[in-house]
Amino acid sequence: MAKGLDIGTMNIICAENEGEDVVFTQERNAFLELDSSDLTNMMLDSAKVLYIEKDDKISVLGEDAFNFATIFGKETRRPMRFGIISPKEKDAIPMIKLIVDRVLGDPGYQNEALCISSPADPIDLDMNTLYHKKMTEALTKKMSYDTKVIDEGLAVVYSELADSNFTGLGISIGAGLTNVTLAYMATPVLSFSIGRGGDWIDEQVSNATGLPKDHACVTKEKGFRLGSEVEIGGPEGALTIYYDALMTYVIQNLNKKLAEITPPNVKFPVAVAGGSSNPPGFSKMFEKKLKEANLQIDISNINIATDPLYSVSRGCLIAARTQEGEEMGRNKNADDILQEIEEIGEGEE
Amino acid sequence: MDKYNIDEDSLGILRRGTSLYYAGSVIFAAGIVLLIVGVAFIIMSQIHYGSEPGKIILSVIFMGGGASLVLTGTNLMMKQTKYGYYITAAGTILALLALAIFSSIYPQGWYYPTVSYVLAMYIVGILALLGNGFANVVLWIISSKSETATRSSQENYTVHNDESIQRDIEEAVQSSIQQSSSELKFKDQNFGNVRLGKAFNESRGKTTRVKDDMNEADKLKRTTSGNKVKSGSSEVDKISSQLREAMENQTAEKGVIEKIKDRFDKYF
Numbered sequence: 047m048a049k050g051l052d053i054g055t056m057n058i059i060c061a062e063n064e065g066e067d068v069v070f071t072q073e074r075n076a077f078l079e080l081d082s083s084d085l086t087n088m089m090l091d092s093a094k095v096l097y098i099e100k101d102d103k104i105s106v107l108g109e110d111a112f113n114f115a116t117i118f119g120k121e122t123r124r125p126m127r128f129g130i131i132s133p134k135e136k137d138a139i140p141m142i143k144l145i146v147d148r149v150l151g152d153p154g155y156q157n158e159a160l161c162i163s164s165p166a167d168p169i170d171l172d173m174n175t176l177y178h179k180k181m182t183e184a185l186t187k188k189m190s191y192d193t194k195v196i197d198e199g200l201a202v203v204y205s206e207l208a209d210s211n212f213t214g215l216g217i218s219i220g221a222g223l224t225n226v227t228l229a230y231m232a233t234p235v236l237s238f239s240i241g242r243g244g245d246w247i248d249e250q251v252s253n254a255t256g257l258p259k260d261h262a263c264v265t266k267e268k269g270f271r272l273g274s275e276v277e278i279g280g281p282e283g284a285l286t287i288y289y290d291a292l293m294t295y296v297i298q299n300l301n302k303k304l305a306e307i308t309p310p311n312v313k314f315p316v317a318v319a320g321g322s323s324n325p326p327g328f329s330k331m332f333e334k335k336l337k338e339a340n341l342q343i344d345i346s347n348i349n350i351a352t353d354p355l356y357s358v359s360r361g362c363l364i365a366a367r368t369q370e371g372e373e374m375g376r377n378k379n380a381d382d383i384l385q386e387i388e389e390i391g392e393g394e395e
Numbered sequence: 396m397d398k399y400n401i402d403e404d405s406l407g408i409l410r411r412g413t414s415l416y417y418a419g420s421v422i423f424a425a426g427i428v429l430l431i432v433g434v435a436f437i438i439m440s441q442i443h444y445g446s447e448p449g450k451i452i453l454s455v456i457f458m459g460g461g462a463s464l465v466l467t468g469t470n471l472m473m474k475q476t477k478y479g480y481y482i483t484a485a486g487t488i489l490a491l492l493a494l495a496i497f498s499s500i501y502p503q504g505w506y507y508p509t510v511s512y513v514l515a516m517y518i519v520g521i522l523a524l525l526g527n528g529f530a531n532v533v534l535w536i537i538s539s540k541s542e543t544a545t546r547s548s549q550e551n552y553t554v555h556n557d558e559s560i561q562r563d564i565e566e567a568v569q570s571s572i573q574q575s576s577s578e579l580k581f582k583d584q585n586f587g588n589v590r591l592g593k594a595f596n597e598s599r600g601k602t603t604r605v606k607d608d609m610n611e612a613d614k615l616k617r618t619t620s621g622n623k624v625k626s627g628s629s630e631v632d633k634i635s636s637q638l639r640e641a642m643e644n645q646t647a648e649k650g651v652i653e654k655i656k657d658r659f660d661k662y663f
Contacts, residue, residue: 060599068607072600072601072602090594094594098591100590149599180579211614233619353605367612371613
């Protein structure tokens with residue numbers, strides 16, 4: 047067995063095989079602090095709300111944090127920002143550890159193969175992702191997993207571009223960042239991220255309409271459709287405008303970066319995934335913009351992942367299974383021979 | 396323009412050179428025409444020592460004027476300093492003035508020492524044009540050779556500028572960080588007295604089950620190991636496949652030998 051883990055700014059998602067199925071386990075990467083009392087604890091326990099209690103404070107974790115934030119008119123606290131552990135959140139690492147522990151679960155055996163996604167360094171922010179990479183790797187290694195880290199964009203390539211021999215452009219539009227990887231035969235040629243994603247849209251919508259950010263996020267994720275007709279004064283209009291702005295920004299930066307390299311002379315398919323590419327109508331709008339942009343590489347076709355939210359964790363699972371398969375193959379002959387020797391040894395005794 | 400490090404003086408020369416280049420071409424062409432006409436006139440008129448003065452004057456104007464204009468045009472087509480242009484102008488004026496004097500005084504006033512002065516004036520003019528042109532050609536050859544020398548020296552010695560030094564430093568820092576972070580060992584952090592809610596023990600989170608055979612994992616393994624690479628030669632594919640198998644066996648055997656040794660120590 048092997049597992050894939052997508053540690054995203056908004057969601058932490060684990061992918062694993064169970065028989066012929068793939069099971070995705072997810073939790074929101076957010077928490078909300080409340081005052082502690084016996085009554086509150088009892089109510090939260092009976093409502094099966096995920097929380098922790100520390101120093102007379104209760105932290106509600108995951109999806110419930112969003113629900114409580116809407117009820118109390120507060121904003122959730124986020125352990126991650128711009129795709130990496132938030133330097134502004136003092137409780138970031140303990141909270142991520144709790145959520146990862148819960149979503150990932152214990153390994154089936156010692157050193158079970160695990161592949162986790164990590165963002166590439168952004169080209170438009172003064173930020174380095176190495177610390178985040180090492181911290182998440184250390185957290186999961188402490189849980190007795192044999193952890194490997196891959197770029198988020200490469201995970202999209204693994205998940206969506208198998209038919210083109212893992213050659214193409216993988217784009218993951220997440221909450222904190224947009225990650226891009228250009229791969230040729232499963233080998234990354236170019237990997238980078240752009241410092242805008244779903245959170246940027248929420249922030250702009252919040253600034254424009256006065257809605258709380260979490261409310262804008264919920265509207266975006268539930269029932270919102272990208273289209274040409276919107277209600278005057280509603281958040282949908284602002285969402286459409288800022289989705290358009292985000293796509294233009296991403297494509298312009300992508301084109302700029304592609305101009306710096308000399309890619310192999312082949313046609314590249316494009317796969318788009320990530321939670322922020324979920325709204326219906328996204329694929330049509332993005333495809334149109336990408337075609338208009340005249341990219342520096344030849345594009346064969348543009349695919350939006352069947353399930354954009356799970357694509358990265360699925361790509362990580364594919365990488366973990368490949369890694370596990372290689373190691374099993376390497377040890378196969380040795381194990382057979384050892385078993386025989388042990389049998390001889392037992393016979394002698 | 397800063398990119399090519401051109402100073403204001405040089406810029407001026409280039410501007411003059413562009414316009415004068417075309418003027419020089421026209422003058423050069425006019426000179427050639429005059430020379431052709433002159434040669435044709437001499438042949439057709441069968442000019443000799445005793446020919447009519449008018450014919451001799453015309454022949455000299457065609458040939459002398461043609462030669463002067465050809466040299467003036469050549470000089471103007473070359474990029475040069477302002478002193479070069481002064482020499483060109485002076486040479487042309489001297490040569491044309493000599494021809495004008497000749498045509499005005501020949502044959503009545505064409506005697507020594509006037510002949511010497513006029514001839515000297517023409518020769519000085521022509522030599523000035525020739526010398527200036529020759530000097531420019533030599534300068535051009537020297538400068539193009541020095542360019543070659545610069546290039547070859549650049550090939551031998553790496554030229555460092557601020558940007559490349561900064562890049563080298565960044566690369567070194569990045570690789571150092573990578574190395575040191577890979578050697579780091581992390582201890583468990585003490586988060587204090589934390590009590591987990593009941594829901595922590597009940598489920599792992601929201602789950603979604605999808606029917607998926609995940610055959611991409613096998614495909615990825617084949618792609619990364621080289622099986623699917625279309626090299627255009629089945630032989631190369633076969634060899635790479637054999638090499639991969641050999642390497643895998645070698646790794647496995649190495650592990651086996653070490654483990655067998657351990658087990659022998661244990662049991663026998």
